[in-house]
Amino acid sequence: MIALDDTDRTILRALAADATLGAGALGRSLGLSQPAAWRRVQRLKDAGIFRGQRVDVDQAALGFGVTVFLGVKLATKGRVSLEDFERAVTAIPEVQTVQHVLGAFDYRLRVVARDLSDFERVLRRRIMTLPGLGQVDANVLLSEELRPGPIG
Known part of the structure; x- marks a missing residue:
């Protein structure tokens, strides 16, 4: 299990709401650079936190x-x-x-x-x-x- 800090949790909440957010948008909302936000997202992916990305279809x-x-x-x-x-x-x-x-x-x-x-x-x-x-x-x-x- 990976240790999560407040920034990781904020990233997870943001991506749970909109999985299309890029590292640039995430970084701007968190006060991080685009590369720093990308590294954090990649770390979460590498740890297996994300099972994938899905389109939420309105039935x-x-x-x-x-x-x-x-x-x-x-x-x-x-x-x-x-x-x-x-x-x-x-x-x-x-x-x-x-x-x-x-x-x-x-x-x-x-x-x-x-x-x-x-x-x-x-x-x-x-x-x-x-x-x-x-x-x-x-x-x-x-x-x-x-x-x-x-x-x-």
Whole structure:
């Protein structure tokens, strides 16, 4: 684990908010030179702090107005391997996230759809045909606030 100072934490917060910030902009906001800011960012990258850069796609702008979280319990774990279920579920384009979890369900899925009738189509034709599927519980997302999480 790398030791972080206040400047490192400020850089992480800034990049979590806007990953496109360059070293020059970061340096100006922190009172550092561009090379000093670049070195700090590179040090964080080399330490494995960053897993990558992503584009935050606005699903609603693409016409996907409904997000549903599904809790999935497999019927019998012995008959179908977890890998078979995971392979099949990750092939469904509307499934954005597949999380193997501990608790009441075996998996938690984040599914997007154009509207509720489109979600019903995805549920009936794709989700309900998954190998080993048992119980499914749905929660429709009403609102969401994304937080960067704790830094250092």
